[in-house]
Amino acid sequence: MTSTHIDVTAIDLGELGAWMDAEGLPGGEITEVAPVPGGTQNVMVHFERGGRPYILRRPPAHARRKSNEVLRREARLLAALRGTAVPAPRLVAAQTAREPVFYLMEPVAGVNPSTGLPEPHASDPAIRHRMGLEAAAALAELGRVDPEVLPGFGRPEGFLERQVPRWLKELDSYGELDGYPGPDIPGLDATAAWLTRHRPAAFVPGVMHGDYHFANLMFALDGPRVAAIVDWEMCTIGDPLLDLGWLLATWPANNGHVPGLPPERELVAYYAALSERDLSAIDWYAVMACFKLGIVLEGTHARAYAGKAPRDIGDLLHATTLGLFARARDIMDGSLH
Incomplete structure (x- = not known):
């Protein structure tokens, strides 16, 4: 931060x-x-x-x-x-x-829900419920942008095929940090194998945010509309459904300031109504997001062993990684609801 x-x-x-x-x-x-x-x-x-x-x-x-x-x-x-x-x-x-x-x-006139909610959001459950749907709507709008407006931006060819090997390699690289005993992540191999077996055969390339969750959204001061998607550091051309998977993987754990958000399946249905993309494999994207985010967070845990990050933060993020892989197992078992 x-x-x-x-x-x-x-x-x-x-x-x-x-x-x-x-x-x-x-x-x-x-x-x-x-x-x-x-x-x-x-x-x-x-x-x-x-x-x-x-x-x-x-x-x-x-x-x-x-x-x-x-x-x-x-x-x-x-x-x-x-x-x-x-x-x-x-x-x-x-x-x-x-x-x-x-x-x-230009400055954005809006509120970030990770810092708490103002009125009328705080006291109106209908607004809070709608905020979740507006998050899906803004993502669907991003998914409609023609990637040709950004020629040479990212490598969409083979994007899905690269994901599991790319993040396993990242996890292996943490072994170079002094003191890190290696990943103790139950379900790691099983999740990687499931993702490889169930990978969608094809996708429609589009613009991706890369880190799409509630803390990276600004909402209008007077209602549930998304005023701006912020923090585009991980943007690329890839599969926009991975952004939706990322929203599902983090839902609603990092949204504690917003009670009454819609359930995951309602988000998916709302996105589907606004998009021509094939969402039949949405569970794969949610599991992939859990896998990737869990490995990213494990990097701080590894750096904490090497004295390059606070140990308490490393332990906290390792616990988050374990939670993400447990969530991935639940989704693989068909319990995304």
Whole structure:
């Protein structure tokens, strides 16, 4: 998560203003500079200039190896979504020619349910129920975007075939961390084998968010509508049904602030009514999401053994991984409801 103690003085406001002038944006003094709390490993800063508010997104001062490339991809994707009905932050301008890469977007007027619910959401069960359906509707809208708007973005060929080997290889790589005894994940091999046996034979490529769950959604202040899907760091061209599987895999465990959400099967039915995609193998996508997310979280557990992450966080995420694989077993047994 991005710290709320971002050193905004590290941003050269004079250089930013000159770049904005060259982009033809409103001039004047840059004011109201403040960090945006929450979010991701990247930095977000709010400011105003020429009577207009902006959010600046850029890598942290000590950027990770792929930080700049991730932001290039985000900016390219948000530019492609500007002409669609997908609820996403509106890109204003991007500087991608040199590093650090950064871009400007319009602020989103909305609430993130992971931080609690305002009124009228908090006291209206119909709004909360509808929020779940709107999450499915926004995802269906993303699935309708023609991937040709992003040529060369991702590798859709063989996307499903790569998933199980790709994430087993990731899990094996954790063995390079000192002290990690290896994965103790009941059902790991059985889940991998089930996924291989039941993999859909074909899919229709589309734009994927890559990390689609409630904490990455902003809802309208006055109702259940999704105001914006945020945090596009894992976006690609692949199988959009894996995004739906991801929503199901995390449902409703990370949505504790939103009681009264619809059950999983209602989400699937609502998505199906809005999409031409074949959902006959949706259980496979939910199991695949549990498998992938569980392995990703196990990485922090492994790093904790090596002293590269807090041990209590590593233990907590390992427990989450075990829960995800248990959920995968339930889905494989046909209990997704």
